[in-house]
Amino acid sequence: MSIVAEVVRSGFVESVHHGVVALTDRPGVGEVDSPFFPRSSSKPLQTVGMLRSGLVPREAADLALISASHDGEPFHLERVTxxxxxxxxxxxxxxxxxxxxxxxxxxxxxLRSGGEAAPILMNCSGKHAGMLATCVANGWDLxxxxxxxxxxxxxxxxxVSELAGEPIAAAGVDGCGAPVLAVSPAALARAFLRLVDAEPGRPERQVADAMRAHPELVAGTESADTILMRAVPGLLVKRGADGVVAAAVPGTAGIAVKISDGAARARVPVLLAALRRLGVxxxxxxxxVLGGGRVVGEVRSVW
Structure with a gap:
């Protein structure tokens, strides 16, 4: 993997982050064809699979939450319920x-209100609610x-395999207990571009449109995913654990980023650099980077 970001503190480079950046039909960085687990960045692809399997959402916004890694804000929990x-x-x-x-x-x-841990608070509960609703629609075991x-x-x-355009390389168990499927970064970028470039009304486009129309449901009020989708018309973004993020600019390119050491702080600067390369x-x-409560440095993209 290539160096894609560095941490600068007080003018001194104290560490670097290696990773992979895949851009559809454009040069990327690193081994873009080597399979990895996209973690929660693959949720929108799974939501497409639910729609294809007979899921009928109450309203389009439900698809955004089913595709989400939500922050557990009250409006997230109300919609899962x-x-x-x-x-x-x-x-x-x-x-x-x-x-x-x-x-x-x-x-x-x-916690200050006396709350305790619960499954509905887990950031994947929207996906699980969608999975259960799909099972009910088909009469499948819950x-x-x-x-x-x-x-x-x-x-x-x-x-997921069809959208990625390649076979699933491996299957594992994600943090929420659901299966997680390995594809290449290039395939993930390709799949995200398919979501935004699909014809209106198709399951792929339904998911992309719902996420972009309701970005606060996809992550949280102050999350990077939400801020980016609000600020850039047409942009689709979905974060994943272990330093993963995927995005797509309609009619332009799909993007997949994987930071090799799993550092979440490096993925946003690298994604921003990728967007700038696409003219966004x-x-x-x-x-x-903070020191003594004040800004003393930054994490910046270097690829």
Whole structure:
């Protein structure tokens, strides 16, 4: 992997981050054809698979939350509850692990109010609600919906492979307990471009349109994904754990970033650099380095 970002403190380069950047039909950085686990960046592809399998959302905004890694803000939890209720289910049906809200401010407020960890608070609960609703629509077993051999997961695997344009290289278990599927960075970038460039009304475009229309549901009020989609018309962005982020600019290119050491702080500066190479002017979101409570450096892209 190539060096894609460096950490500068008080004018001194104290560390570097290696990684891979894939751009569709353009030169990238690193081994863009070597499979990896995209983690939550693959959620929009799974949501397409749910629609293809018969999921009927109450409204388009539900697709944004089903594709989300949400911060656990009250409006996220209300929508997860509503998606489950429409399928005749309650939060107890969720098989993701109990967790606390993802965002610092939301988590601290929740704990101060006396709240405890719960599955609905887990950042993947929207995806799990969508999976359960898809199972209800098909009469599939609800207890085993996370089993890789379950009809739901077989259908989602087929959808991810088709959108990526390559076979699934490996299957693992993600942090939420659902299967996670390995594809190459080049394939992930290609799949995201397919989402935004699909014809209106197709499942791919339905997911992309919902995410871009409701970016606060995809992540959180103050998250980078939300800010970027609000600031750049047509841009689709989805973060993933372990230093992953995928994006697409309609009619231009798809992007996939993987930071090799899993550092989340490096992915945003690298994504911004990729967008600038595509002629997009994103908002200023570069990560800063603090010392004594003040800014003393930055994390910057160097590729």
């Amino acid at each position: 509503a998606i489950l209720a429409a399928a005749g289910l309650g939060p107890e049906a969720l098989r993701c692990p109990a967790d606390l809200p993802f965002g610092d401010a939301t988590r601290n407020a929740y 207890e085993t919906y996370l089993d890789p051999k379950h009809p739901l997961q077989l259908a989602l695997t087929d959808a 002017t994103p908002p200023v979101l570069d990560e800063v």
